[in-house]
Amino acid sequence: MSDWAALAECAQARYRDGEGRVHVTDDADARQRQLTRMGNAAAAAGLSLLMQGRRDDAAEWLERAATRYRESGADAPPGSWGRPIGALKARVLAGDWRGAADDAHWALEVGAADAESPIGRYAAALAQLVLEGYDEARVLAESLRTREDFPAAVGDALAYVATEDPLGYVDAIETVLESFETREEYLEDVPVADTVLVLQALAARRGMAAELRSPVLPRPDEGDR
Numbered sequence: 001m002s003d004w005a006a007l008a009e010c011a012q013a014r015y016r017d018g019e020g021r022v023h024v025t026d027d028a029d030a031r032q033r034q035l036t037r038m039g040n041a042a043a044a045a046g047l048s049l050l051m052q053g054r055r056d057d058a059a060e061w062l063e064r065a066a067t068r069y070r071e072s073g074a075d076a077p078p079g080s081w082g083r084p085i086g087a088l089k090a091r092v093l094a095g096d097w098r099g100a101a102d103d104a105h106w107a108l109e110v111g112a113a114d115a116e117s118p119i120g121r122y123a124a125a126l127a128q129l130v131l132e133g134y135d136e137a138r139v140l141a142e143s144l145r146t147r148e149d150f151p152a153a154v155g156d157a158l159a160y161v162a163t164e165d166p167l168g169y170v171d172a173i174e175t176v177l178e179s180f181e182t183r184e185e186y187l188e189d190v191p192v193a194d195t196v197l198v199l200q201a202l203a204a205r206r207g208m209a210a211e212l213r214s215p216v217l218p219r220p221d222e223g224d225r
Contacts, residue, residue, distance in 0.1 A: 001215075007190055008048035014041035015064070028075040035072035036083065039065045043090055044188035050093065051192060051218050062094035070103060073110070081112060081119040088126045089198045097130070104130040113140065118150040125158045129202045138162035153179065157199050166208040173199055173210050180216050191216050 018038035025031055046061035069087040076083055084107035091100035104127035112124035113136075121140050128137035141162055145155030153175035160169035173196060180186075180193035187194075193216040203209045213220070 004051045011045035032072045032075040039068035044190045047192040059094040062090040066090035081123045100130045170210045
């Protein structure tokens with residue numbers, strides 16, 4: 001079992017170390033990379049706190065993550081779709097739907113929907129689901145679910161949320177969850193199925209979230225506090 005308090009403290013320490021570094025460089029590329037590392041650390045802290053049931057504290061760190069990802073985007077190389085994805089996921093997990101909508105517009109404005117990369121189209125699909133543009137999200141999801149370079153179950157889950165198909169969604173989200181339960185590496189070494197949590201939040205807005213339990217998800221009696 002993971003020591004979530006220790007993981008949160010380590011992530012917070014990495015974030016604060018980044019605060020001391022990001023303001024002492026005039027190099028735009030170095031700054032955007034440091035901001036991204038800070039976003040990753042803040043997201044790890046937020047997820048670790050979420051697993052402890054400390055939703056308010058988690059939301060504060062997730063908001064920090066979204067802000068740092070958004071700031072890093074200004075000087076990031078073209079096609080750095082991880083920034084808008086990270087911001088969107090962090091806002092959704094923090095329950096900040098207004099902020100998520102703002103970041104969704106940002107993702108679309110920088111061309112995510114027209115990206116050749118599946119990661120860019122993933123960013124656009126998330127953005128459209130946040131904005132409740134379900135027809136647009138369906139088209140984007142359909143373009144992802146048959147690609148060999150994108151997780152099919154994630155594409156399926158996006159499509160089923162967009163088309164409001166509860167039965168299809170349950171099968172897809174359980175497959176996504178299994179992929180997290182069986183993997184050996186996690187972002188920032190924090191074993192949390194963050195993609196599942198985001199998809200569940202998006203599905204919940206349509207009244208079709210699945211009932212899931214897993215060591216890589218908050219317990220319902222904790223995550224719902």
